[in-house]
Amino acid sequence: MGTKITIFNAFLPNYTKVVDFDDFERIDVGVQGLENANHFLWKLWHLFDLQYAPTNNSYAPWAYLPQKLKGKKNNILVLGNINTALGNFQVAISYVKKGDIDSICFYSGIHNDKLTYRKLRELVLQAKGEIDQLVTFHYNIELFCKFEHLEFYTYVGRFFKLYSQDKRIYVSFDITCADKYEAYHLGMERMKYMTAFLAVETNILFDYYPIEETSEENDIKNEAPLFMKNYIDGYSISVDRVLISEEAFKFLDKIIFVERDLHLSHLEKYFLLGCIHVQNGMKEQETFDDIVKMSFPKQTFGVMNGRLKDKQEKYTHCVMHYLSAIETASYEEGNHEVCKTCGNIKFKIASRVKDFVSKYFNEELGKVFKGLYAVRSKYLHTGILSTSGDFLNARPLLDGGTELGLVDNSFVSLKANGGISLVAVLNIKEWTTFALRCFYHEKMFGNMNYEVEAAYDNNSEAYIRHFSDAIIKSDIEGMELIAIEPT
Structure with a gap:
């Protein structure tokens, strides 16, 4: 008896059938390597679309119901059910080494005639022969x-x-x-x-x-x-x-x-995954980081986004993403020691983040990022957010949960370099992206110039679109600012 495979029907949710894998029609493929195997599959599914798409359809649709099974001498990946002009077939892949395709196998409880399976065999051989026709x-x-x-x-x-x-x-x-x-x-x-x-x-x-x-x-x-x-x-x-x-x-x-x-090399892959963390942090930040301040001799106006109920969480998520970006990008740089007692890897991530930032900035900022990593870890392990909740009304109040001892309003307070540092998420973003740019310049292209020579004429703030739900507040009690006329 061969390996038993449970077959599901996408159109009949309560229908199942147990089939012996030996009852599948096996067609040898012999494609080695993950990339070649996927090239073969892309070509095969394309040929199914061209030659055997069901009537009134431009492609052969799938009910993708994957399973992984262990056979007598091989491994089996059940892909699901493909609907074709030849009939409906359960499709499986047989392999010994992960990433290879030794054979591809078809089963139908109805369409079992030799002519049908001959057409399937011809299609598989055609896909293998035309794998490079692009x-x-x-x-x-x-x-x-x-x-x-x-x-x-x-x-x-x-x-x-x-x-x-x-x-x-x-x-x-x-x-x-x-x-x-x-x-x-x-x-x-x-x-x-x-x-x-x-x-x-x-x-x-x-x-x-x-x-x-x-x-x-x-x-x-x-x-x-x-x-x-x-x-x-x-x-x-x-x-x-x-x-x-x-x-x-x-x-x-x-x-x-x-x-x-x-x-992608490991270095390139982890760097790009770090970039995705930065991107996600910026998505969170752009929902709240719209503040415009206007100061005059006797009064100050501030314009800010009024939808602030979840800003505390978003601020924390930004810190988490930017610190995770450095952790991820520098993964290949880490000295991953193995614990002598349990055998698990000791990643020493906080120290790695500190060393990463220190290299491209200085030791003092590296210690700030080590403190920020502790803030990130506290949130992930305990749920404690990185800053206080009220961003709209700045009122000095005591807070026993912050390093400052006062409420953190639009900043994070942490111990570093013998004192208390107040860090804004905008600065965390800019420090993180600069360090990541220096990192890939050095590691991938050999450029070790980290010096910032001169600032460009950066007038980009003039392009920022006006945001909705804005609240305009004056520091003069009772004064209401209705609009700002252009000058």
Whole structure:
């Protein structure tokens, strides 16, 4: 008796059937390696769509119901049920080594004739034989952010273009692969990593609508190379245009926008995962970090977002994400000792974060980040938030739960360097992104210049859109500010 497989029916939720794996029709494949195996599967599903899509359908739909089983001499991955013009089939993969496909197996309790299985066998062999027959797909995607009328300097790589047109920012790129479904999968992967990387590179949070293939190509004017120098505060904006560093261009060209599959080293993978943490922190921060203050000789006005009921949680989440970004990006740099007693790895993360920041700034700021990591850990393990709850009304009050002894209002207080430091989340973001930029410049491109030579003319604040639900408050009792007229 062979391995027993329980078969489910997506259209009949209460229906199950136990089938012996020996009853599956086995077709040898012999594809080795995860990437080759997936290339084979992309091609096979594409051929099913082309040749055996059900009537009135353009593709062969799946009921994806995965299972993993242990056979006598091999492992079995049950993929689920595919609906085709030949019939409905349960599909499974047999392998010994993870990532290989030794054989692909089909089962149908109805369509068991030799002609049907011969067609399936021919399709599998065709997929294997045509695995390298590919098609190129083109995408042109608009990027948007909180800045109005902001432009991006033009950067043209091997398979991508990053540019502006009509006061809008676009990225266009080509992907060569099996079909439109793989192209979408790879395109979304590129956009995920690119926008996370740009969050670190520019301090700007970019987003995009769901991607769609297009044959249109905007007329792009090539420009002489212009790159951003080291900076800490603000954004990588110079004279109304976003710039990236030379290392950033190389990163996009050689690592993100490649012809087909991404081949990320461990260093590149963990760095990009760290970028995603920064991106998530910026998403939280942009929901509350809109404060404008106007001071005059006898009065001060402050404009702030009135929806502040969850700002305490969002502030804490920002701290958590920015500290996690450094922890994740520096994972490969860690000295992971093994406990002599239990054998578990001792990561020493707080010290690693401190050393990371100290390298690119100084020892004092490194100790501040070690204190921030303790704040992060306290939240994750006890639920204690990093700052006080009332951001709208600043009233000095005592608080026994803070290092300061007073309420933390829009900042985090912590012990560091023999005193109490008050740290704002905006500064944490800018310090984190600068350190991450220095890190990848050094580790991936050998650039160890961390000096900030000069600040660009950063007038980006003029582009920030006005936010909704604003509350305008005056420091003069009883005075109501109705509107602000432009001058």
